[in-house]
């Protein structure tokens with residue numbers, strides 16, 4: 001395909017003919033790529049296309065089977081992560097890589113290595129605090145807390161700040177794998193504005209993202225991967241969204257992702273009501289409806305979902321016991337069972353359906369799993385593959401299959417499309433609508449504004465309260481931000497909900 005490679009003399013890094021296989025899966029095939037000094041490069045492709053594998057080779061985490069990496073004047077066929085860190089190549093991993101029992105400050109020491117024997121804590125604190133303040137002004141993160149106690153968006157911010165900590169002249173290239181997948185629009189914008197500054201400082205970035213609008217707005221050049229190969233390399237100015245989706249392969253060239261128009265019957269029975277006091281805005285969910293939760297991340301949306309889930313798990317507040325299934329976006333801490341197979345992960349919520357007299361019927365387990373994998377388009381080597389061998393987006397799809405394969409009438413979605421590719425997303429949106437039409441009800445928290453257009457109604461949260469209700473056609477980034485920052489008296493809502 002077209003080659004719009006950066007000029008070699010200004011190259012920060014040159015990857016030549018790199019391949020990597022996992023057993024029979026050829027994850028990366030003869031990849032060749034030049035990243036220019038200070039360049040903002042986008043890397044896109046369907047789930048399992050090989051993007052993370054390329055990044056892992058570039059960061060020294062994976063050894064390539066063939067090919068070389070050139071950094072400055074040196075050519076390497078194999079490098080260690082420590083070597084690459086010294087050469088100024090840093091990564092922000094999709095499955096965040098911070099040690100959860102250490103604080104952000106201690107993690108900085110682990111990353112940076114040499115901070116001296118004495119006073120390292122103060123130096124590490126200074127580095128991470130400065131980096132967080134520079135990229136995410138007003139972040140409010142306590143860098144002295146163990147990282148495992150931070151929510152997923154905060155962990156993502158710390159991971160990003162770690163990668164950019166230090167003098168710009170020491171950093172050559174930062175690869176960011178889905179860095180905004182848990183960030184709300186405001187924080188994602190802060191990051192994008194910072195990437196411009198980094199670029200002016202001579203730091204090159206590779207942005208891997210399924211948020212194609214982000215790729216089109218913030219990069220200079222886009223590289224497209226399909227099935228382990230680089231199939232396109234185009235200046236962003238010459239691209240449109242449909243053209244980009246088309247280049248990503250046999251995925252439908254969808255327009256904007258919010259394509260699900262059907263509306264639920266307004267007279268359908270109410271299945272859930274989250275009540276406040278007088279004058280407060282309440283959340284009402286009817287059978288067959290899809291309602292969205294929006295607003296800046298961390299303003300009570302996730303907490304509300306968890307309260308509903310807990311009430312359903314205990315059979316309280318009018319909800320039948322076990323009537324809700326939860327799809328977590330934070331798959332690392334709340335989602336997958338890492339040493340289980342993909343079918344075990346998918347059917348764990350439907351154990352009653354796949355067992356007889358307390359014994360799991362393996363054939364039935366595989367049958368249910370395979371059916372849902374086909375519906376959701378999971379790419380896996382087979383139902384017995386370990387879930388950890390799947391690409392991030394495919395792992396996320398398994399969590400979806402788990403919830404939908406259960407018989408729960410109420411599905412709670414906690415920003416569930418993290419890292420899912422654009423083609424699959426539109427299929428999953430249609431699937432959600434089909435399940436809603438069949439009588440299931442959905443409460444869907446999303447940090448992606450576009451996605452909320454799929455909902456019948458959207459509730460905007462601010463400081464633990466619902467401050468606005470938007471109809472689907474009123475949902476825009478601007479209307480959500482306006483409600484999120486509205487300077488007016490707010491109705492009080494008690495999220496210790498009363499359910500019907």
Ligand SMILES: Nc1ncnc2c1ncn2[C@@H]1O[C@H](COP(=O)(O)OP(=O)(O)OP(=O)(O)O)[C@@H](O)[C@H]1O
Pocket residue numbers: 022025026027045046047048049050051052053054094379388389390391392393394419421
């Ligand atoms: N450790 C592993 N063992 C076996 N197969 C693997 C392993 N890591 C990756 N793969 C396979 O390699 C292929 C490429 O995966 P990769 O994670 O690079 O995709 P990706 O483009 O980053 O996808 P996503 O958008 O979902 O993150 C997939 O088929 C995946 O299942």
